Amino acid sequence: MPLGLGRRKKASPLVENEEAEPIRAGLNVPGMDGLDGGGVGLGGGTTQEGLPPPPTSLRPRLIFHTQLAHGSPTGRIEGFSNVRELYTKIGEAFGIAPPEVMFCTLNTHKVDMDKLLGGQIGLEDFIFAHIKGQRKEVEVFKGEDALGLTITDNGAGYAFIKRIREGSVVHQIQVINVGDMIESINGHSLIGCRHYEVAKMLKELPKGKDFVLKMVEPLKAFDMISQRSGGARAGSGTQLGTGKGTLRLRSKGPATVEELVSPSAFEEKAIEKVDDLLESYMGIRDSELAATMVELGKDKKNPDEFAEALDETLGDFAFPDEFVFDVWGAIGDAKVGRL
Numbered sequence: 001m002p003l004g005l006g007r008r009k010k011a012s013p014l015v016e017n018e019e020a021e022p023i024r025a026g027l028n029v030p031g032m033d034g035l036d037g038g039g040v041g042l043g044g045g046t047t048q049e050g051l052p053p054p055p056t057s058l059r060p061r062l063i064f065h066t067q068l069a070h071g072s073p074t075g076r077i078e079g080f081s082n083v084r085e086l087y088t089k090i091g092e093a094f095g096i097a098p099p100e101v102m103f104c105t106l107n108t109h110k111v112d113m114d115k116l117l118g119g120q121i122g123l124e125d126f127i128f129a130h131i132k133g134q135r136k137e138v139e140v141f142k143g144e145d146a147l148g149l150t151i152t153d154n155g156a157g158y159a160f161i162k163r164i165r166e167g168s169v170v171h172q173i174q175v176i177n178v179g180d181m182i183e184s185i186n187g188h189s190l191i192g193c194r195h196y197e198v199a200k201m202l203k204e205l206p207k208g209k210d211f212v213l214k215m216v217e218p219l220k221a222f223d224m225i226s227q228r229s230g231g232a233r234a235g236s237g238t239q240l241g242t243g244k245g246t247l248r249l250r251s252k253g254p255a256t257v258e259e260l261v262s263p264s265a266f267e268e269k270a271i272e273k274v275d276d277l278l279e280s281y282m283g284i285r286d287s288e289l290a291a292t293m294v295e296l297g298k299d300k301k302n303p304d305e306f307a308e309a310l311d312e313t314l315g316d317f318a319f320p321d322e323f324v325f326d327v328w329g330a331i332g333d334a335k336v337g338r339l
Helices: 083-094 195-204 265-282 287-297 303-317 321-335
Strands: 040-043 064-068 075-077 101-106 120-122 127-141 149-153 159-164 181-185 210-218 245-248 256-259
Touching: 064 083, 075 083, 083 101, 083 127, 101 210, 149 195, 159 195, 181 195, 265 287, 265 321, 287 303, 287 321, 303 321
Parallel strands: 040 245, 064 127, 159 181
Antiparallel strands: 040 120, 064 075, 101 127, 120 245, 127 210, 149 159, 181 210, 245 256
């Protein structure tokens, strides 16, 4: 049914207050290059429209330095185009199985959620790999509708805790920490689940009952043992790319090197508003996903064209019509300066 440009509808939250924030590694959206700043990206397969990628022998050789976050010699890795391949290269460098890698941070060995490696890497960034440490099982009483968790994922099948809201149900449980990977909920395995799926499961747990989380914490260095929480709201972190360009990782095709291009004032306003709508409807905050939606919608003539573009590129999210309508309106408002 056509969406039209009728009356705005009030958001009906699907996963209220349980936020999920993916580490995007492979949104292959034409025209997105540069929105996230200079970085190495894992995604699409051509360098220019209509032209095939250059032969491997002619591509620049990019070598990155890496360490295990809890401490190790420095390794050198190259030749990866997506997160899974990156983890494989890290595994080869340090003699560990790739599934042992939980996530990576850039330029810090600490569990700093503002420095998570996503879909791009600055050409001068140093990669720290956080590997699996102690397993733990925690029984939680759900005394409130919202647990106070923000969930993200690593783009390779692991969902983990990005933020714990102060004063929330989970904040009172000292053994649950930022960076913990959630293996299962009440015995239901979450390996391979996306962030929004995990957030939905947590929201749907019945209030007033206990549930069991099985988690794995990242192996920590001595100076990280007392670390309890970290990570600000999405979009408040610092720009990670520090070199002249960034490597954009892609789910299909070779990674590409891009120059740093800042979003326009219109794009910044639209991205912020769409990010708010993602939280309101789906319980997630994800500025990179919001940027993708703005890029898809900014040149569309009507909401139906926009909806079709979302289905083609982001169909897995199954966005409700009300949400698509409000996102279309937000993009339009940003264009005319009403936000």
